[in-house]
Amino acid sequence: MAIESSKLVSARPSLWNRVRLQLGVGVFLAVLAPWAVRLQIARNDAELVGLQASVIGTFVGLVLGYYSFRRLSRYPGVRASYHILPSFSASYGLVLAVFFFARLDYSRLQFLVSFLICIVWYYVIYSKLQRQKRLRIGVVPYGDVAMLTEIKEVSWIRLTEQGPMPDVDAIVADLRADIPDQWERFLADRALEGTLIMHVKQMQESLTGRVAIEHLSENNFGSLIPGIVYAKAKRAGDFAAAVLLLPLLLPFLLLVAIAIRIDSPGPVLFRQQRMGYRGHPFRMFKFRSMTHQPMAAEDARSAAMTQDDDHRVTRIGRYLRRYRIDELPQIVNIIKGEMSWIGPRPEAVPLSLWYESELPFYRYRHIVRPGITGWAQVKQGHVADVDDVLWKLHYDFYYIKNFSFWLDVLIVARTFRTIVSGYGAR
Structure with a gap:
């Protein structure tokens, strides 16, 4: 029975979706490789000083842009590739502003080449990711979950007590409903294994970008007043x-x-x-x-x-x-x-x-x-x-x-x- 197995885990992320590949290869291609090439053709010590500072600057710009981009991509209705250029433009621009106002030596060519390679690399990544299958979410069949089927961009997998646990990206349940004990244990096991478990209301909000207003809705801190x-x-x-x-x-x-x-x-x-x-x-x-x-x-x-x-x-x-x-x-x-x-x-x-x-x-x-x-x-x-x-x-x-x-x-x-x-x- 699917709900009795405690060894099943959610599907492993694809190679292209792993942070080590996205960030590690990005640092190598957009920071270390241009730096190594420029190091060979530097003409004097002043250029070397500016080049060393630029390596640190481009590294910071890439990491800031990458994590900003990852945060933005979590919001509903976001096609990740649309936000690559704004994210990295902002991060590289911020680092350059710090260098400029602090009057630090830096290589304009290093920053430019690093930025362009960075943009190309992340467009390649997400062109690969966008070809993958669409989101698969398992649904615990209790409570008010029927409304989720109105969201057509997702493959909704109805979980049952019989058969193996299907590969899903997350599980959604009406956590305020009277769920049988065996399903409660099932959800607890999946959460311990690292599977994303979401309440039906939060899942609907996350996918649609809307908050239902049958009643006033508190924020994440339990208050009606924003931060x-x-x-x-x-x-x-x-x-x-x-x-x-x-x-x-x-x-x-x-x-x-x-x-x-x-x-x-x-x-x-x-x-x-x-x-x-x-x-x-x-x-x-x-x-x-x-x-x-x-x-x-x-x-x-x-x-x-x-x-x-x-x-x-x-x-x-x-x-x-x-x-x-x-x-x-x-x-x-x-x-x-x-x-x-x-x-x-x-x-x-x-x-x-x-x-x-x-x-x-x-x-x-x-x-x-x-x-x-x-x-x-x-x-x-x-x-x-x-x-x-x-x-x-x-x-x-x-x-x-x-x-x-x-x-x-x-x-x-x-x-x-x-x-x-x-x-x-x-």
């Missing part, structure tokens, strides 16, 4: 990044403003009351992307909605929306503490009040600062219909529950891909 320490650190990082970027973006923002004035009559900036942090309204700034048409107060809710192929969008407005350029003036809102770079999108006050009257727990999304981009934006895009907003709320609650640096990094990486594709723009 306080990270929230403060994130606010400091938001402010610093906005203050540094604003002067650099000013010339570009001026060009966009001129283009808007030439394209259509009306103000350059669109100002609108949005529902913000902890339910306090604030005035949000955007570049105007629609024709300027003052609306009566009774039309406020319908005017706040943007429809597919909205006739009010101007010629240049379509490009501003597609590439999210219209959101850039919200840097001012970030500096003022009203917004963050990443968080649930703030809704217009009339819409927010409407959604609050129609959807349970809608106000809970205001527990974190609203953002220019967010998990729901990269997963679903723009919505206005109440049914779609309810679905979007699942994504917002997932972000709040898993509020962390790594999820923010993943959202940044996916935002760049979203900008290129124009996904979700209206």
Whole structure:
């Protein structure tokens, strides 16, 4: 009987999925090999000093990028290869910044060659991994597990009391159900052997990137309030990044403003009351992307909605929306503490009040600062219909529950891909 065997273990990972191969060969190809070649052609002692420092720097950059990449790949809906370039660009860029500001000697060629080889190597790895069979998850047939079959990207293996234990990547069970004693022992044995055992709710959240909202869901610390320490650190990082970027973006923002004035009559900036942090309204700034048409107060809710192929969008407005350029003036809102770079999108006050009257727990999304981009934006895009907003709320609650640096990094990486594709723009 499958549930009586204590010697069965989960399937061994493939050769390409082993950390020693991924990291060890990466260090050899992208750090040691370029260093050995450059060592043979170094012309003086100064080059040797810079080269030795560069070996350490490229090693740190590769290891940081690799583990950042591994962390990002654990989140739902992530196709690992999409995040190779952002992860290693960030890690190598961080190391180079340290070398630059510390005025340390380093070899630009060593860093460049190491970075390029690193990117190629990890693309090779994950091109191999993506050809493998899809995820196989064993299901303990007790409790509320039927909903899992709606997730089609996974092979669900129904476990039985008869026959050998099949090869699976993980096991899922409704741990709050009344599971027979022999199945409890089976799950305990599998956990001791190192097999991943997950509760049905966590498995569903992990695979879909949504949190069901039949009731308010606590985070990993058992609290409704997101991580306080990270929230403060994130606010400091938001402010610093906005203050540094604003002067650099000013010339570009001026060009966009001129283009808007030439394209259509009306103000350059669109100002609108949005529902913000902890339910306090604030005035949000955007570049105007629609024709300027003052609306009566009774039309406020319908005017706040943007429809597919909205006739009010101007010629240049379509490009501003597609590439999210219209959101850039919200840097001012970030500096003022009203917004963050990443968080649930703030809704217009009339819409927010409407959604609050129609959807349970809608106000809970205001527990974190609203953002220019967010998990729901990269997963679903723009919505206005109440049914779609309810679905979007699942994504917002997932972000709040898993509020962390790594999820923010993943959202940044996916935002760049979203900008290129124009996904979700209206």
